[in-house]
Amino acid sequence: MADMQSLLSALDVFSRAPDKAALENANAWLQDFQHSPDAWSTCNVLLLSPDAPLAAKIFAAQTFRAKVTFDLHQVDETNLPTLRDTLLTALEKYQAGPKSIITQICLALSGLALQLPAWSSPVQDLIERFGRNPATVSALLQFLTVMPEEICTNTRIPVTDDEYRERSTALLSGNSPQILELMTMYLQAPGVTSEVQSQVFICLRSWLIAGEVDLTALVKTSLFQFAFDALASDVLFDAAVDVICEIIHETQEIDDNMPVIELLVPRVIALRPLIHSHHEDPEKIRGLARVFAEAGETYRVLILRHTETFYPIVEAIGQCSAYPDLDIVPITFPFWMRLAQTMGKRSSVPPMLLEAYQALMGVIIRHLHFPQDSSTLTPQENDNFRNFRHVMGDTLKDCCLVLGSEACLLSTYGLVTVALTKSPQGTSWQEVEAPLFAMRSMGAEVNVKDINAVPKILDLLPSLPPHPRIQYAALLLIGRYSEWINFHPDYLANQLQYISAGLEASDGEVSAAAGHALKYLCQDCKQHLVPYLPTLHTFLTTVGSRLDQEDRRQVYEAIAFVISAMPMGKAAESLRTFALDILSGIHNVANKTTPASKQELKAAGEALENLEVMLHVIGSFGDELPPACQGTCQEAWSIFDVFITKYAFDYEITERVTRVIRHALSLFGVAALPVASQVVSRMVTSFEATGLSAYLWIAAKVVARFGHEEDVALASSFQTLYQRTTSKVVSMLQTQGPREIPDVLEDYIQLLLQLVEVRPDVFFQAPFPLAFRATMAALTMLQSDLVVAALDLFRVLVSHDCLDPPTPVPPKFPGYAAAIKAVVEKEGPEFVGLLLSGLVGDFPEDAASHVVSIFRAVALLFPAQLLTWLPSVMQQLPTNSVPAQARQQFLDDTTNAINSGQIDKVKYCLLGLHRAARKMRDRRRVAALDDE
Known part of the structure; x- marks a missing residue:
C-alpha cells in the first residue's frame, strides 16, 4: 500500500503544473519503481482496480509492457502462467478501451508469447477467448x-x-493461414461495422509487412477483392x-508472383477513372x-x-504528377526516377515512354511557375515552394536521362x-x-561538347526582359553552365x-545571384579569366x-x-595588390586617435572576411615564398597587432581576425616564425583581458605549427601562454561555471x-595540476566534441610513455611520471566519479x-x-x-x-555497466514513446 500511495502521488505531479525539480524527482521515482520487482504486483492491483485513476491504469499497462521486455527474469517460472492470465483478464476488462491501455496490454502479451515457449498456442487461445463475442473482437x-x-x-x-x-x-508463420481465414470471416460477418472492417485491413497490413501472408492464398479470399471495393x-x-500498396509491394519478386500480378494489375488499372471522379478531393x-x-x-x-499492357499505369501516374x-x-x-535509371541501362526506349517523359517535362515546368499573385503565399509557404522547385528540378534531370539533355x-x-x-x-x-529555372536544373546533365542547345540559351540571355525574377534565374543559369563555358571561352566576355x-542591380537577390554566378x-574558368583580373580589380x-557584403565577398x-590559376610569382603579386587594398582599411581603423564607430568596425570586419575568403581559396605558395611575399608577414602583423590591441573586446572582430x-x-609557413612569439604574446594578453576563446584557438594553431622549432623566444612565449591562460581559465571557472563557457x-x-x-617540457610544469582540474570540468558538459576532447587528453596522460619507461628513465621524460x-x-x-557518471549518463556513445x-x-x-x-x-x-543491482555487480566484478x-x-566490467545504463535509457525511451 505504501508503494501504491507513492506511485499515485508521483503520477499526480504530472497532472499539475509543478516546477522542473518536482517533475524530475517524480520521473526518477517512477523509473526506479518500474525496475523494482514490486512493480508487478502493484501494477496488477492498479490495472484491475475500478477505482484507480486513468493515469495510473495507463502507467500500469505501460509498466507491464516494459517489464515483460526487460524484467521477465524477476518472475519465478512457476508464476509466468499467472502473469499471462493477469494480462488476459486485463485485456478482457478493457475490451471497450481506452485504446492506449489495450495496445500496451497487447504488446505485453506479444512479448510474453515470444519468451514463453510453455504457452503453446497463444494465438489460438486469444481467438478462442475473444474471437466469438462481437464486443471483444476489436481487442x-x-x-x-x-x-x-x-x-x-x-x-x-x-x-x-x-x-x-x-x-x-x-x-507468425504457423498461424498465418488461420489469421487469413479469421479476417475473411470477420469481413463478411453479418452486421459487421466499418470500424471492424477497418481494423481487419490494418491487421492484414501488419501481417503483410511482416512477410507472413501467402499472396496466392490471399487472392483466393474475398479480402483481396474487397480491398479494391x-x-x-x-x-x-x-x-x-495501405493494404493494396502492401500487396503490390509484396509481389516485387516478379517471376515468383506472376499469377498474383495478373490478378492485381487489371484491378489497379481499373482505378484510373477515379482520378477524374475524385479530382476535387485531394486526399482521395x-x-x-x-x-x-x-505499382509503377x-x-x-x-x-x-x-509497355502497351502496363502503359495505363504510367498514364495514371502522369495524371497524378x-x-x-x-x-x-x-x-x-x-517512380519516374527509378524507371529512368532502369531505361538508362538499355539501348532503346519504347516510344510510348518517350512521350510520357516529354509530357512529364511540360508538367514539371508548369508546376515551376510562381503564382501570379505571390502575396497569396505566406513566407513559410513561399520558402516551401522554392525548396520544392529544386526537388522538381531533380525530376527534370530524370527526363534528361531518358530524352537526352540536348x-x-x-x-x-x-x-x-x-x-x-x-x-x-x-x-x-x-x-x-x-523555363529558365528548368534549364538551370538540367544544366548538371549538359554535355560540355554540346554545340546546339547551350549556345542558343546563352545567346538568348541579353534579350530577356529586365524583370528581377528573370534576371535572377538567368544569372544562376550562367553559374550552372560554367563548366561548359570553360570549354567554350568565347562566351566568357x-x-x-x-x-x-x-x-x-538594385534588387538584392539579383546582385546575390550575380555574385554566385561570378564565383562559379x-x-x-579561372585559366581563361586571368587577363580579366585588372578589370575585376577596377570593378571592385x-x-x-556599393555592393552588399555577401555579394562583395563572393x-x-x-x-x-x-x-x-596564375604562375606563383604573378599570383603573389596579384594577391598582394588585393590584400593591401583590404589591409589599408584595417590600418586606418587601427590608427584612429578616436574609437572607431560601429559602422567603421562593421566595415573592418567585412574587409577581414573578404581577406579570409581569398586566403582560404589560395591556400599556400609552399615553403619557398615568392619575392612579392617577402616581408609581407611582418608588415601585416604590425597592422593586426595594433588592431587587436584596440579592439580585443569585440567578439565579431576577434572571430574574424x-x-x-x-x-x-598556412600562407606564410616558416616565414611566419619571426612573428610567432609576438602573435602568441598578443593572444595571451587579449585572452586575459577578454576571456574570448578565439585567442586560445589561434594560440593552439601556432603551437601546432611551430611547437617543434628550436627558438628561445618562442619557447618562452609558450611557457607564458600555458601559465597565464590556465590561470585565466581557472579564474573563469570559479566565477562562471563550466556550462557558461563551453567554447x-x-x-x-x-x-x-x-x-x-x-x-x-612546457606542459608538465607548475600549472599542470590546475590544467588537469580545469579539464575535469569538461566532463560535466553535454557537448560531445568537448567531452571527447577532454577524454582524449586524459587518455594521453594516463597512458603516457613516461609511465612505463625502460630503465633508466630517458632524459626526455624528466619528472613527467x-x-x-x-x-x-x-x-x-x-x-573516477566523473568518468563513470558520464559513462552511464550523458557521454556520447563513441x-x-x-x-x-x-x-x-x-x-x-593505482589498483x-x-x-x-x-x-x-x-x-x-x-x-x-x-540500477542498484548493476552498480553492485560492477563493484564486485572490478574488485575481483x-x-x-x-x-x-x-x-x-565497464562494458557491463555501460550496457545496463543503455538498457535503462532504452527503457526510458520506450516509456516516452508509450506516453506519446
Whole structure:
C-alpha cells in the first residue's frame, strides 16, 4: 500500500503544473519503481482496480509492457502462467478501451508469447477467448495487429537467435493461414461495422509487412477483392489503400508472383477513372497516387517488357504528377526516377515512354511557375515552394536521362522564345522564369561538347526582359553552365558583362545571384579569366563599395580562384595588390586617435572576411615564398597587432581576425616564425583581458605549427601562454561555471592537447595540476566534441610513455611520471566519479572506448587506491542512470579483477555497466514513446 500511495502521488505531479525539480524527482521515482520487482504486483492491483485513476491504469499497462521486455527474469517460472492470465483478464476488462491501455496490454502479451515457449498456442487461445463475442473482437484484432510488429521489431526482448527463429515461426508463420481465414470471416460477418472492417485491413497490413501472408492464398479470399471495393467507402479508403500498396509491394519478386500480378494489375488499372471522379478531393487523389506509384515502381521491368499492357499505369501516374496540389505530386517522383535509371541501362526506349517523359517535362515546368499573385503565399509557404522547385528540378534531370539533355534543353528553350514573341501584355514573367529555372536544373546533365542547345540559351540571355525574377534565374543559369563555358571561352566576355550588370542591380537577390554566378565562373574558368583580373580589380575599386557584403565577398572569392590559376610569382603579386587594398582599411581603423564607430568596425570586419575568403581559396605558395611575399608577414602583423590591441573586446572582430591569422599561418609557413612569439604574446594578453576563446584557438594553431622549432623566444612565449591562460581559465571557472563557457573550455583543452603533444617540457610544469582540474570540468558538459576532447587528453596522460619507461628513465621524460601520478592520486575519487557518471549518463556513445582505456590505465597505476575510491563513487551515481543491482555487480566484478591481477577484465566490467545504463535509457525511451 505504501508503494501504491507513492506511485499515485508521483503520477499526480504530472497532472499539475509543478516546477522542473518536482517533475524530475517524480520521473526518477517512477523509473526506479518500474525496475523494482514490486512493480508487478502493484501494477496488477492498479490495472484491475475500478477505482484507480486513468493515469495510473495507463502507467500500469505501460509498466507491464516494459517489464515483460526487460524484467521477465524477476518472475519465478512457476508464476509466468499467472502473469499471462493477469494480462488476459486485463485485456478482457478493457475490451471497450481506452485504446492506449489495450495496445500496451497487447504488446505485453506479444512479448510474453515470444519468451514463453510453455504457452503453446497463444494465438489460438486469444481467438478462442475473444474471437466469438462481437464486443471483444476489436481487442483481439488489436492483439493480432501489434503482435507481428512487436515480434519483428522489438530487438530489446532478450531471446537468443535460435529461440527467436523457432518461436517467431510458430507464432507468425504457423498461424498465418488461420489469421487469413479469421479476417475473411470477420469481413463478411453479418452486421459487421466499418470500424471492424477497418481494423481487419490494418491487421492484414501488419501481417503483410511482416512477410507472413501467402499472396496466392490471399487472392483466393474475398479480402483481396474487397480491398479494391472498399475504395468506394470514405471510412475504409485509407486503410484499403495501405493494404493494396502492401500487396503490390509484396509481389516485387516478379517471376515468383506472376499469377498474383495478373490478378492485381487489371484491378489497379481499373482505378484510373477515379482520378477524374475524385479530382476535387485531394486526399482521395493522394491515396490513388500512392497505389499507382507503388505499382509503377514495383513493375517497372514489366513496363519495359510489355509497355502497351502496363502503359495505363504510367498514364495514371502522369495524371497524378499533373495534379495541382504540390503536396501530392512528389509521391510520383521515385517512380519516374527509378524507371529512368532502369531505361538508362538499355539501348532503346519504347516510344510510348518517350512521350510520357516529354509530357512529364511540360508538367514539371508548369508546376515551376510562381503564382501570379505571390502575396497569396505566406513566407513559410513561399520558402516551401522554392525548396520544392529544386526537388522538381531533380525530376527534370530524370527526363534528361531518358530524352537526352540536348532535346530537353531545346524544348525548354522553345518555351522561352514562344513567350518572348508575345506582346508584353500577353505574357507574364513566370512564363520566362520557369523555363529558365528548368534549364538551370538540367544544366548538371549538359554535355560540355554540346554545340546546339547551350549556345542558343546563352545567346538568348541579353534579350530577356529586365524583370528581377528573370534576371535572377538567368544569372544562376550562367553559374550552372560554367563548366561548359570553360570549354567554350568565347562566351566568357558576354557572360561577364551580364554578371557585371547584375552586380550593380538594385534588387538584392539579383546582385546575390550575380555574385554566385561570378564565383562559379571564376572557379571553373579561372585559366581563361586571368587577363580579366585588372578589370575585376577596377570593378571592385569603383563599384565594390556599393555592393552588399555577401555579394562583395563572393566577388573576392571569385578573384581568388583566378589568382590561384596564375604562375606563383604573378599570383603573389596579384594577391598582394588585393590584400593591401583590404589591409589599408584595417590600418586606418587601427590608427584612429578616436574609437572607431560601429559602422567603421562593421566595415573592418567585412574587409577581414573578404581577406579570409581569398586566403582560404589560395591556400599556400609552399615553403619557398615568392619575392612579392617577402616581408609581407611582418608588415601585416604590425597592422593586426595594433588592431587587436584596440579592439580585443569585440567578439565579431576577434572571430574574424583570428580566422585570417589562421589562414596566414598556412600562407606564410616558416616565414611566419619571426612573428610567432609576438602573435602568441598578443593572444595571451587579449585572452586575459577578454576571456574570448578565439585567442586560445589561434594560440593552439601556432603551437601546432611551430611547437617543434628550436627558438628561445618562442619557447618562452609558450611557457607564458600555458601559465597565464590556465590561470585565466581557472579564474573563469570559479566565477562562471563550466556550462557558461563551453567554447573557452573546448579551445583551452585543444591548446593543452597541442602542448602535451609537441611541448611536454612546457606542459608538465607548475600549472599542470590546475590544467588537469580545469579539464575535469569538461566532463560535466553535454557537448560531445568537448567531452571527447577532454577524454582524449586524459587518455594521453594516463597512458603516457613516461609511465612505463625502460630503465633508466630517458632524459626526455624528466619528472613527467611523478607529475601525472601525483595529480591523478589527488584528484582520483572525483575524476573516477566523473568518468563513470558520464559513462552511464550523458557521454556520447563513441566516448565509451575512451573511458575504458582511461579506467584500465588508472586500475593499472593505482589498483589499491581505485578500490578505496569506488564504493563511494558508485553510491553517488544517479539512481535513474543505472540500477542498484548493476552498480553492485560492477563493484564486485572490478574488485575481483583487480585483486586477482586480471586488469584486462576491468574492460568487461565497464562494458557491463555501460550496457545496463543503455538498457535503462532504452527503457526510458520506450516509456516516452508509450506516453506519446
